[in-house]
Amino acid sequence: MTVEKDYQTELTIGDVTIDRQDVEMLAAIDDHGSMHAAADALGRSYARLQRRVVALEDAVGAVTERRRGGADGGGTELTPVARDLLRQFERHQTELDGVARATASVFPGTVVDRTGELGTVETPVGRIVALVPADDSSVQVSVRSDAVVLSASSGSADGAGAKEQTTAQTSLRNQFTGTVAAIDAADAIASVTLDLGEGQSLQTVITRTSLERLALESGADVQASFKATAARAIPVAEDG
Amino acid sequence: MTVEKDYQTELTIGDVTIDRQDVEMLAAIDDHGSMHAAADALGRSYARLQRRVVALEDAVGAVTERRRGGADGGGTELTPVARDLLRQFERHQTELDGVARATASVFPGTVVDRTGELGTVETPVGRIVALVPADDSSVQVSVRSDAVVLSASSGSADGAGAKEQTTAQTSLRNQFTGTVAAIDAADAIASVTLDLGEGQSLQTVITRTSLERLALESGADVQASFKATAARAIPVAEDG
DNA sequence: CGCCGTTGTATCGCCATGGACATAACGATG
DNA sequence: CATCGTTATGTCCATGGCGATACAACGGCG
Numbered sequence: 001m002t003v004e005k006d007y008q009t010e011l012t013i014g015d016v017t018i019d020r021q022d023v024e025m026l027a028a029i030d031d032h033g034s035m036h037a038a039a040d041a042l043g044r045s046y047a048r049l050q051r052r053v054v055a056l057e058d059a060v061g062a063v064t065e066r067r068r069g070g071a072d073g074g075g076t077e078l079t080p081v082a083r084d085l086l087r088q089f090e091r092h093q094t095e096l097d098g099v100a101r102a103t104a105s106v107f108p109g110t111v112v113d114r115t116g117e118l119g120t121v122e123t124p125v126g127r128i129v130a131l132v133p134a135d136d137s138s139v140q141v142s143v144r145s146d147a148v149v150l151s152a153s154s155g156s157a158d159g160a161g162a163k164e165q166t167t168a169q170t171s172l173r174n175q176f177t178g179t180v181a182a183i184d185a186a187d188a189i190a191s192v193t194l195d196l197g198e199g200q201s202l203q204t205v206i207t208r209t210s211l212e213r214l215a216l217e218s219g220a221d222v223q224a225s226f227k228a229t230a231a232r233a234i235p236v237a238e239d240g
Numbered sequence: 241m242t243v244e245k246d247y248q249t250e251l252t253i254g255d256v257t258i259d260r261q262d263v264e265m266l267a268a269i270d271d272h273g274s275m276h277a278a279a280d281a282l283g284r285s286y287a288r289l290q291r292r293v294v295a296l297e298d299a300v301g302a303v304t305e306r307r308r309g310g311a312d313g314g315g316t317e318l319t320p321v322a323r324d325l326l327r328q329f330e331r332h333q334t335e336l337d338g339v340a341r342a343t344a345s346v347f348p349g350t351v352v353d354r355t356g357e358l359g360t361v362e363t364p365v366g367r368i369v370a371l372v373p374a375d376d377s378s379v380q381v382s383v384r385s386d387a388v389v390l391s392a393s394s395g396s397a398d399g400a401g402a403k404e405q406t407t408a409q410t411s412l413r414n415q416f417t418g419t420v421a422a423i424d425a426a427d428a429i430a431s432v433t434l435d436l437g438e439g440q441s442l443q444t445v446i447t448r449t450s451l452e453r454l455a456l457e458s459g460a461d462v463q464a465s466f467k468a469t470a471a472r473a474i475p476v477a478e479d480g
Numbered sequence: 481c482g483c484c485g486t487t488g489t490a491t492c493g494c495c496a497t498g499g500a501c502a503t504a505a506c507g508a509t510g
Numbered sequence: 511c512a513t514c515g516t517t518a519t520g521t522c523c524a525t526g527g528c529g530a531t532a533c534a535a536c537g538g539c540g
Contacts, residue, residue, distance in 0.1 A: 002253070003251050003252070003253050003325075003328055004251065004252040004253070005249075005251060005252075005328075005332045006249075006250050006251065006252045006257065007247045007248060007249045007250065007336060008247060008248040008250070009245075009246075009247045010246050010247065010248070011243050011244065011245060011246065012243070012244040012245075012246050013242070013243050013244070017246065034515090034516065034517085035516085035517075036515085036516065036517080044498085044499085045498065045499045045500070046499095046517095047498085047499075047500080047501090047518095047519085047520090048497085048498050048499070050517075050518070050519085051498095051519090054518090066516090066517060066518090067506090067507090067516080067517080068505070068506045068507075068515090068516050068517040068518075069505080069506035069507025069508065069514095069515090069516075069517085070506080070507050070508045070509085070514095070515085070516080071507085071508045071509050071510095071514085071515090072508085072514090072515070072516080073506090073507090073508095073514060073515025073516035073517085074506075074507080074515070074516040074517060075515095075516070075517090076516090076517080085243075087476065088243055088245075090474070090475075091380070091382070091474050092245045092247075094373065094472070094474045095340075095344070095382060095472070095474070096247060096336065096339075096340065098371070098472045099336075099339040099340075099384075100335075100336065100339075104335070115427060115428040116426060116427025116428035116429065117426070117427065117428055117429055118427075118428035118429060118447060129447065131338070131429075133334065140331075142331075142335060144339075145469075146387065146467060146469040146470045147386065147387050147467075147470060149389065149410055149411055149412055149467060150410065150411040151410040151411070152410075170389055170390065170391040170392075170450075170454075171389055171390040171391070171444075171446040171447070171450035171453075171454065172389055173447055173449070173450060186356060186357070187355060187356025187357070187358075188355040188356035188357055188358035189356065189357055189358060189371075189469060204411075205469045206411040206467065206468075206469060207358060207369065207411070207413055207467075207468045207469065208358075209413070210410075210411035210413060210468075213411075214410075214411060227386060227387075227389060227445075227446065227447075228446075228447045228450075229385075229386040229429060229445045229446060229447065230386045230387060232334070232335070232338045234330075234331050234334050234335070235330075235334075236327070274485090274486065274487085275486085275487075276485085276486065276487080284528085284529085285528065285529045285530070286487095286529095286530095287489085287490095287528085287529075287530080287531090288527080288528050288529070290487075290488075290489090291489095291528095294488090306486090306487060306488090307486080307487080307536090307537090308485085308486050308487035308488075308535070308536045308537075309484095309485090309486070309487085309535080309536035309537025309538065310484095310485085310486080310536085310537050310538045310539090311484085311485090311537085311538045311539055311540095312484090312485070312486075312538085313484060313485025313486035313487085313536090313537090313538095314485070314486040314487060314536075314537080315485095315486070315487090316486090316487080
């Protein structure tokens with residue numbers, strides 16, 4: 001039994017919420033130039049569609065310019081407001097698509113310190129500074145794989161010295177060293193799995209160019225860094 | 241007229257989708273120990289709630305253990321499967337909450353090169369290597385503020401040399417220099433707005449500790465870096 | 481063995497959603 | 511002025527979601 005994480009995007013303006021169906025409706029009107037043709041194309045009833053357009057305009061303002069009469073009988077065109085709405089919806093959706101599809105690595109831990117939204121979480125692989133939401137002590141820290149920065153661990157300077165230096169001049173608060181456990185390279189993007197020890201692994205997505213530039217290969221040592229604001233702690237229930 | 245970006249999280253298992261209402265229902269059953277009490281607490285009808293539980297079990301499997309009879313008349317308890325569902329839903333939601341609340345900076349541009357999912361986008365502030373979805377040339381590049389790494393620009397080495405060196409040993413493909421335009425510091429987290437020139441700005445969220453460590457103040461020069469896999473290009477309609 | 485409070489199940493009715501259909505208004509064109 | 515295809519609006523009806531109610535089944539307990 002597989003569980004699919006899903007979501008429905010929508011835009012709320014005042015007291016109406018525009019969902020995917022509304023967006024498809026507006027797009028169809030834009031495509032066909034009339035509400036009748038749009039309703040026909042969508043397999044919906046004209047009456048319902050027209051009512052919805054009126055409802056939207058009541059709440060949002062002028063969304064369409066509707067003409068009736070004339071040689072062609074009239075027609076309906078979208079206003080810039082409507083096009084802007086379509087753009088915003090599209091962008092909202094693709095943004096969520098992007099972040100929702102991205103894989104994440106999860107580390108169990110306990111919150112040992114807290115300052116405002118920020119906290120320090122004790123995990124098997126060390127302490128992670130992350131965003132901690134409410135007042136929970138038992139949490140899971142989730143790190144999106146597109147937020148993890150890899151850097152060569154075998155540079156000229158090595159060990160704690162290099163680490164100190166790097167953290168001192170960037171805003172990367174979390175830094176771990178690990179060995180490359182697996183590389184899954186596609187055309188332009190490669191997924192790299194790091195073994196951090198203690199049975200914990202960290203997933204990263206980097207470009208193939210970076211993969212080659214860092215000369216990564218299975219078993220190699222690398223440093224993985226990520227910002228505290230990219231790590232999010234999620235409360236976990238105490239029971240099993 | 242403000243537009244609120246919103247979304248409804250849900251879990252899809254087979255042919256049923258569990259939405260927030262279902263989750264609240266299960267949680268109420270867990271709280272009160274019986275479906276009657278849960279329906280009462282939620283202000284819903286018992287019949288409807290009971291039907292929903294049956295429907296869920298038809299699709300998901302044993303979600304509750306329902307006993308009838310006995311001194312107390314019986315009761316309903318959640319199975320570990322149900323608790324696991326609740327956890328998954330909660331985690332899914334907080335994950336989306338986290339990334340959806342995060343602000344993002346947007347740069348208009350055109351795709352000038354493409355390799356698989358990856359592409360190079362020409363923007364007013366320079367070229368950005370980003371994930372480009374479909375075959376569009378006119379795009380907007382969106383960079384989440386929690387994915388931007390700041391580093392001191394006024395280090396010992398300066399200019400192109402330092403830039404080359406940094407990019408060579410990390411997986412950060414995009415690097416820009418800018419001046420701090422605004423700092424909005426909260427308890428533990430600060431929002432930093434960079435001016436990249438050409439009327440473009442880049443927003444970043446960093447910890448207050450990093451803010452102090454980098455000695456950032458308005459007008460200071462900093463280097464902002466982000467991974468190509470953290471930048472997403474979104475197609476934009478050609479018309480206005 | 482009856483009591484009790486719960487779970488199971490069926491049925492009715494209300495109401496919102498939405499399609500099907502009819503009718504009017506509109507305005508350029510012939 | 512009639513035509514024509516569209517918009518605008520109202521009415522009817524089917525469907526589904528959901529509350530309300532009723533009744534049976536259950537099983538420990540007094």
